[in-house]
Each structure stands twice: as C-alpha cells, then as structure tokens.
Amino acid sequence: MPAKSAAQQKAAGAALSAKRGDTPKSKLKGASKSMMESMSEKQLEEFAQTKRKGKPEHVSKH
Helix, strand or coil, X not given: CCCCCHHHHHHHHHHHXXXXXXXXXXXXXXXXXXXXXXXXXXXHHHHHCCCCCCCCCCCCCX
C-alpha cells in the first residue's frame, strides 16, 4: 500500500530507520512513533518507498 502524502512517506522512513536500529527510538514522535510500533518492517518499506512526486504534503482526514 503506497503512502497517500509526502508527510506519511517521511514518517514511514523515520519509523523504518528506528525499527532497523539506525535511529534512536527516542528521536521519534507523533505518527512515526506510532507507525514504528504498529507496522511491520515490510509495511514500512512499502510506505517509505513511495515516490513523493505529485503527492500532497498532507491529506485531509475527511
């Protein structure tokens, strides 16, 4: 499942980095912290690999 926004893609990249041990978990906050806890490494890879071109920075929650 690809990321729906650039912010979601960035958060997934940060969460993936922490899950792999490249970034301290204490540096995470907000969406990236919850993504790291609730998603598998494979799911995070799929989100993080999404191309940002043409994606909005944020998606409304409606």
